[in-house]
Amino acid sequence: MVSSAPLNLPVLAREPKETTNQWVYRSLRRAVMIGLVPPGRALTIRDVAAALGVSAMPVREALRRLSTEQALEVRDNRRIMVPQMTASKFRELCELRISIECHAAERALPYVTTQRVDDLTAIDRRIDQVNAAGDREAVTMFNQDFHRHLYEANPNQVVMPLVESIWLQLGPFVRLALSKLQDFYQVDRHSEALAALKRQDPLALRIAIEADIRDGITHVGTNELLKAYVESAGQPS
Amino acid sequence: MVSSAPLNLPVLAREPKETTNQWVYRSLRRAVMIGLVPPGRALTIRDVAAALGVSAMPVREALRRLSTEQALEVRDNRRIMVPQMTASKFRELCELRISIECHAAERALPYVTTQRVDDLTAIDRRIDQVNAAGDREAVTMFNQDFHRHLYEANPNQVVMPLVESIWLQLGPFVRLALSKLQDFYQVDRHSEALAALKRQDPLALRIAIEADIRDGITHVGTNELLKAYVESAGQPS
DNA sequence: TTCGATAAAATGTGATCACATTTTTGAATT
DNA sequence: AATTCAAAAATGTGATCACATTTTATCGAA
Numbered sequence: 001m002v003s004s005a006p007l008n009l010p011v012l013a014r015e016p017k018e019t020t021n022q023w024v025y026r027s028l029r030r031a032v033m034i035g036l037v038p039p040g041r042a043l044t045i046r047d048v049a050a051a052l053g054v055s056a057m058p059v060r061e062a063l064r065r066l067s068t069e070q071a072l073e074v075r076d077n078r079r080i081m082v083p084q085m086t087a088s089k090f091r092e093l094c095e096l097r098i099s100i101e102c103h104a105a106e107r108a109l110p111y112v113t114t115q116r117v118d119d120l121t122a123i124d125r126r127i128d129q130v131n132a133a134g135d136r137e138a139v140t141m142f143n144q145d146f147h148r149h150l151y152e153a154n155p156n157q158v159v160m161p162l163v164e165s166i167w168l169q170l171g172p173f174v175r176l177a178l179s180k181l182q183d184f185y186q187v188d189r190h191s192e193a194l195a196a197l198k199r200q201d202p203l204a205l206r207i208a209i210e211a212d213i214r215d216g217i218t219h220v221g222t223n224e225l226l227k228a229y230v231e232s233a234g235q236p237s
Numbered sequence: 238m239v240s241s242a243p244l245n246l247p248v249l250a251r252e253p254k255e256t257t258n259q260w261v262y263r264s265l266r267r268a269v270m271i272g273l274v275p276p277g278r279a280l281t282i283r284d285v286a287a288a289l290g291v292s293a294m295p296v297r298e299a300l301r302r303l304s305t306e307q308a309l310e311v312r313d314n315r316r317i318m319v320p321q322m323t324a325s326k327f328r329e330l331c332e333l334r335i336s337i338e339c340h341a342a343e344r345a346l347p348y349v350t351t352q353r354v355d356d357l358t359a360i361d362r363r364i365d366q367v368n369a370a371g372d373r374e375a376v377t378m379f380n381q382d383f384h385r386h387l388y389e390a391n392p393n394q395v396v397m398p399l400v401e402s403i404w405l406q407l408g409p410f411v412r413l414a415l416s417k418l419q420d421f422y423q424v425d426r427h428s429e430a431l432a433a434l435k436r437q438d439p440l441a442l443r444i445a446i447e448a449d450i451r452d453g454i455t456h457v458g459t460n461e462l463l464k465a466y467v468e469s470a471g472q473p474s
Numbered sequence: 475t476t477c478g479a480t481a482a483a484a485t486g487t488g489a490t491c492a493c494a495t496t497t498t499t500g501a502a503t504t
Numbered sequence: 505a506a507t508t509c510a511a512a513a514a515t516g517t518g519a520t521c522a523c524a525t526t527t528t529a530t531c532g533a534a
Contacts, residue, residue, distance in 0.1 A: 019516090019518090020518065021517075021518085042485095044486090045485075045486070046484085054518080055519045056486095056519080057517075064298055064301065064302060068306060069305060077526065078485080078486055078487085078525085078526080079485085079527095080486095086393070088392075088393045091393075092344065092394075095344065096395055099337070099340040103332075103336040154329070156328075158326065158330050158333055158403075158406070159329075159333055161402070162333075162402065165398070256486090256487070257488065281514080281515065283515070291489090293516095294488050314495095314496065315515080317516095
């Protein structure tokens with residue numbers, strides 16, 4: 001079987017003080033998160049290096065970093081690929097995400113100022129805008145911004161790296177699955193979260209965050225999502 | 238100030254099929270976990286490479302991996318070091334650890350067989366042995382084995398990498414602090430956990446795991462531990 | 475055709491080097 | 505003595521190469 005399409009990676013704009021390393025990492029991360037790299041397709045160092053026009057060195061480190069973050073998987077063959085998703089693994093990731101993010105929200109709550117609530121409200125409005133415009137990718141990104149900006153109210157940050165790892169693992173699958181959905185947001189759980197923040201109500205906040213996550217991912221039923229995903233996925237090596 | 242002692246790293250035995258990369262990673266990880274690398278001390282690639290007798294390449298990747306796992310910190314200067322611990326960050330890490338591990342235990346519970354309970358019991362006995370012998374390092378390692386073996390009952394593993402990251406961040410500090418303690422285990426929380434596993438009792442399991450973690454870290458009071466830690470720590474660059 | 479063995483190509487790994495940035499050193503000035 | 509600033513040393517980054525392992529292609533036998 002001829003597997004390889006020439007690996008068309010979206011080349012992100014390179015920021016001013018950024019090292020090649022960081023730039024390659026951002027580009028690869030974005031590609032994985034968007035679902036551009038099919039699971040089971042081997043990511044070779046030389047291919048990625050050629051696609052981005054750099055040497056092997058920064059690519060090696062970016063691939064290893066993403067592997068450490070569980071976004072990629074290093075097989076015994078030393079081949080690196082996007083891990084295959086299964087229904088039960090997906091469920092496990094969702095429950096873990098809910099557990100960690102509810103914890104993060106609760107630990108952030110005491111530090112949330114009215115200024116931050118305003119910022120969050122602004123982000124929420126932007127989500128509504130891009131959602132109305134049908135821009136699913138922007139919805140995903142701004143939604144992540146909303147959650148990140150909430151959790152980072154806590155000045156002693158230890159949870160965000162773990163959350164980002166889970167987002168990365170769910171990312172490619174959710175993206176692919178979301179394209180099959182009709183209406184993304186039914187109830188605005190963010191409003192409920194914002195209300196809970198204003199009242200400094202931990203329990204209500206947890207409930208809103210959990211509902212928000214479930215709505216965003218699981219409310220149409222895991223099976224359909226997974227089916228759409230598996231159908232579009234490649235075979236393992 | 239002359240900062241650098243010659244960086245004496247414990248060289249682990251190299252396993253049969255292991256790449257230099259993995260070996261360097263294991264060695265460095267162990268050194269960090271044990272608290273051999275003082276916070277604030279810069280870890281230079283060439284120093285580590287010289288200490289381990291390898292080239293810069295595997296060291297670079299090992300350092301980056303540990304940075305991704307939050308065990309090391311990459312400063313703006315591009316210098317890499319063990320992050321400084323603070324009282325509030327420590328508290329945050331403990332609460333996060335409890336939250337995640339309770340979740341992990343609960344999700345593992347349905348998959349725990351009598352065979353696994355037997356294995357866990359055996360590990361627990363070994364903990365008692367090395368604890369009686371006063372071998373604190375072995376207690377730490379076997380204690381981690383106990384928790385890992387419990388959570389890995391769940392065949393859809395997504396939580397262990399995150400747990401390992403937290404252990405890594407707490408590791409150097411706990412090690413240092415433990416040396417100040419008299420009796421490590423007062424109540425055997427593992428017995429309570431094992432009983433809960435046999436009864437398939439989720440709530441009792443959560444309570445036992447939380448109590449175990451708190452006993453192991455926080456019961457003597459965070460402030461004393463931190464004081465002992467900070468006193469032994471180096472200055473930031 | 476199908477299967478298996480061998481050769482050829484591709485790939486990951488580790489080492490070395492050049493260069494830009496950062497840190498340290500050391501002397502000159504106040 | 506303290507400070508400043510330029511030279512020197514140290515360090516991280518990125519590129520290139522050789523080599524061992526793995527994958528793929530090729531050819532011959534059942």
